[in-house]
Amino acid sequence: MKGSMNQYATPATGVMEAAESIASALGAESAAPVLDPSEALRAVLFNLGLGPECEVLVPAFGKHTPGPEVCGVGARPSYVDVGKDIVLNRDNLTRKLEAEYRRENGKWVHRRRGLTLRGIVMTHPFGFAPFLDEVEEFAEEHGLILVDDARGALGSQVWSNSRSAWISAGAGGVAGVASFNGSAFVISSDPELVRIVSAKLRDPREEGLSSEALRDLRISAMRTRRRLREALVSEGLGAVPETPNYCQTACHEVILVAKGERDEAAERLKEAGFIVETDFWPWTVMNSPDRQYGYRKGRCPESEELSRKAIAVRMR
Template identity: 30%
Template sequence: MLLVSEPILGDEEKAALAAVVDDGWITMGDRVRRLEQAFAQAHGQPDAVAVSSCTAGLHLALAALGLGPGDEVLVPSMTFVATANSVLHVGATPVFVDIEGLDLPLMSLSDAAAKRTGRTRAVILVHYAGYLPDRERWRAFAQAHGLILIEDAAHAAGVTGAGAIGDAAVFSFYGNKNMTTAEGGMVTARDPATLERIRLLRAHGMTSGTQQRLTGHASGYDVTALGFNYRMDEFRAAIGLVQLARLPAWNAKRQALAARYHRSLERGGLERGGSGIVLPFPEPRPSANHIMPVLLPADADRTRVMQALRARDIQTSVHYAPVHRFTLYRERCPGVSLPLTEEFARRTLSLPLHPRMDDGDVDAVTRALAQALVQARPVPCEETPP
């Protein structure tokens, strides 16, 4: 089975895990700190805070930046549910915003402006599929209205510019991401004081950690804020250090494979605007190429296409079901209508994309997709004679 995503783990990761066992210190220690510093340097940031997940990082960023009850946060619906959940976790209200277009599934600036109210305090920008939004336009919008910008950069590890758009940015190291620690994430912030508050809240609001007390750098601790247990352990940090070193090469391979997909789909005659497959992000922009979404023809039966590809040992997926259509959010945010998001969600299909693939795999997927679309074509109804 050619999978949609596949982590690359090998002898280096095994050796890194064994070294943690041999050292005997498995909680938050030197490796976590080294990963924070290395990740920050790789993204042009002065520092970073490692956390147990991207969801935890979003929660921490919102809490550290003072979001809470009575506040509204503009969020896209074309995202994983954690983006909106994190807003609820701090007691604020998510306000769902449509995408720019079927070929640009990033949050619409014009719709965000239309939905901004006097209660709006923040915007969460999602770097869908690893593509970055327009930094200057969003910074200008935020500054004009006194809004906090937070980047949900779960898809964007390793991209130049990720982390430089918002007041804080949160990355994911989940098992299907471009680099993985199985579970885990990283937070960066523009203001060092904000980042230090995130670091404090990560570990129960304690002013020192166990390792600091063991090594004599602290004799005790105080608790100065109501924090959480969102720490990263040494095992995950050890894997992360290995993965981070490989990330540039892996992202370059993803970029080459994505370009191959575009050429292959065009050669196969599958990219025909409104009557055929639509390829999102036609214009060049920075990207980690985390997933390879395509938009099926409007009359295609997506379930039948996915089944036909699976019969050829090709896994596909859907990124994502629109968040505002889930039961929880229909009840909390009734009456939301996002026409472009809903149409994109109805037609989108994610094709396999990961560094274990080669050009032959891409061409095989493209051929299989062409055949699957023929099989899934609607059967015209026969006319009944009068």
Template identity: 30%
Template sequence: MLTTTSIPFLDVRGITDLVREDLDLCWERVLADGRFIGGPEVETFEARFAEYCGTEHCVGVANGTDALELILAALDIGPGDEVIVPANTFVATVEAVCAVGARPRFVDVRADTLEVDPDAVAAAIGPRTAAVMAVHLFGQMVDLDRLVPLVRRHGIALVEDAAQAHGARFGGRRAGSVGVAAAFSFYPGKNLGALGDGGAVVSDDAALVTRIRQLANHGRANQGHHLHELRGRNSRLDTLQAALLTAKLRRLDEDNARRRSLMQRYRERLPVGCVSVAQHPRAESVHHLAVVQVPDRAAATAALDAAGIGWGLHYPVPCHRQPAFAEFAEDRLPVTENAAERILSLPMSPTLTVAQVDRVSDVLSRAAGP
């Protein structure tokens, strides 16, 4: 059941209204052309998104989970392989590993950023390790200064899960431009969100991208529509979503800058006990989520509810504690487990106002008490 809040957790309708005229034109153009799968709109978006990410190639796919799975499949990662995954991530990251028959190896995260701990990755690397999932969580890229040399030294693939990091940078490099390939989601709530599901893979590896494109299109051979060289699947970004995403991409940097400004305001106004996730000094976050840790989450959420303020949890049950992945839970991961009891996601959208941030902060200050 949907409820109306005076400050929504995510203002999807307001974000859409920012580009409503452009979206109406996209709909009219696609409807008039009658090509609803493929076509120039998809090619245009792929070219522009690749350029935006600083990569050579882009393949539009059906969703972000498919993007991750297709990368792993194209890398021939499967049974007998292990993929290192931070336990603090959405389950889609783990689902993709399991879908190709590989084994997820869960590791802990850093206490300050709640992103994958390079020391934990180093300790988990073994003879069966085929890849590391670099999950750019909450809008911030992982510590690439430490992670990239590590994977290169061991000769394993770095796959970027950039579903929450559209436009984020680390050391000047965009999310998607560092690993062997990167997966993006365009779920409506993302910084670059479609009006439905959608996803993409970006990479500089032309051969890998060609294989991913084949796998995503029923394994069709490049030279023949009726020849299927691979056992593929149906995972394509549809024409309408591609056109809408191209229109929204034009204002992504502006919207991300607004998010950074709002997050800074949160940091200035939140009470002492409400600690926001830290930002690496070489990272430029796009603040997909405004995540904080609070000492008493029940009291904080009750106060927000009473004030008509939306909130979320990302993520209260870590992946290694999910029943679906219990067989892979080998160790306790104390940082992830402790954070899961304290994390709280506050309202964050480019349409959010400074006054609304102040109101959220004031409500949390009163809930924290003297």
């Protein structure tokens, strides 16, 4: 589970150029383009101190989870069974904490492994997102560092009651990353953290970003998702969960939960001209003999069942 630390160490030199237009478009204090969002997420985790000898809560379900990135900096991912909720919330986080951790000297320590819990990484799968205020409050109440993994969700927004504003995916918590279709950014309220991460991973293309472009992406996604939902409901192959009203998504695909055999439903959708994907966590790793990325079969039964039935669907 240990990763190479040198590549994420704080650089002694290097100054990041100002990126006011990008930060403004994302509604963040500081942001910068990066080449690889997964590498950027690892760098964010490491520079926030979420490395060896600690645990980080991550959702068990999704096209990807932050588990590999947490492992990549030497920490241990602790998978939360999100199930039908799809994303993290106060209820499933509380169940996880009460079931597996104890309070010791002001910290949360795993009852069996003895490692200290230090952080949470939330995600934005299929146009869904956690209710940001709720997860931020949970993290603050329990002394945990919150990181926002918005890979694939650039342009999406989540409403915050505490701020009375829409918050860009990737801009929640202490720091995060957001990406879509080849563009990726590291985002934080801490300009120094953005400088450190982008010094090693900065995208040399120096691409810009505008609030108008992100708005157009959300409008396009809304129209596409509406057409997809209508088409999938008419096919009658399963349920299409509604996106929460506190989300404005830029995701152009939806999730279908097959009511029968998933492979049969996926084939019918392909024949109808849709693009489908069926590889989801934890289904893709739970049968691994070496417990890949720290996941153990049976640990998150609701997420396992959902990953066995889910189909990501998008237009050609």
